[in-house]
Amino acid sequence: MVDFAKRNLFKGSTSPSPNKPTLPWLKDPDTFFEKCTRCSKCTEHCETHVIKHSSGGFPSIDFSEGECTFCYQCAEVCPESLFINQDSSPWDNKANISDACLADKNVECRSCADACEPMAIQFQLRIGQAAKPAIDSDKCNGCGACVAICPTSAINVTVSDMDETEYGT
Template sequence: MNHINPSRRRLFSRKKSNAIRPPWSKTDIEFTDICTRCDKCIQACETQIIFRGDGGFPEINFADDECTFCNKCAEVCPEPLFLDTEHPPWELKAVVQETCLAYKGVWCQSCKDACDERAIGFKSAIGQAPKPVIDTDLCTGCGACAAPCPTDAINFLSLDQ
């Protein structure tokens, strides 16, 4: 009987990655099928949030800055990886995790202060620090709220997940 090693089985699986790809890029599987890992998008990124991630494919990291949706990554890409910029850049929305200082009773609104779209509000409660509330209709997923968060409590999820 021929058994396939579980690690070898993973080699052939097509599991969707949790990586955040550049704005306007095609789905993750299409992206990794087409991307040549030339790094042109990484070099073109004005806020330096694109880096070489798992497998050498471009990924977004909001730890230091935000996406300005300048479209330079799409403009320099020699491959057909990007959709027309008339589409929304992505389905990403900010999500506040339990490590948020407000959930620990500390008054902090650094994410709200950084959000130009005013997608982050705070709900007051008697005797408690106000808790963050994300308006997903206003959130562009730009990541501006992530870098100033002192506890890295903001993650980004795609609405289609």
């Protein structure tokens, strides 16, 4: 068994990699790193190519070039029993916008809202300033469509139930 805490010491990181979520519909994200065989089937079958190899060859989500369409292909091709049924919620991830957003610099940009299919990003009008984006966490499905499109990399997707661990950029 790999000790991720020791491995991360060489990278200058003290937090273990397993705290980052990897794929939608995981049965148990805490045991994912023990059960995943790193066969690469999920990365090969991801229709949007957001599943990439990360530390130790484990698959993880990278929203820097695309979004998760929740196609369920990663789960269907996995030879291990790592996933729950597709009828369940894929994850509890939400998008967050940092102060690097162009609206905070009084520059009008609505790229993130244009990319958001569930329309979770709405803009609040402000007198004499650029409209500011706000994310409705009840509508946000954590797909990451807003991440790659943001010209200032101000958007990250975080895991709501894991102390807001950032990933995807």
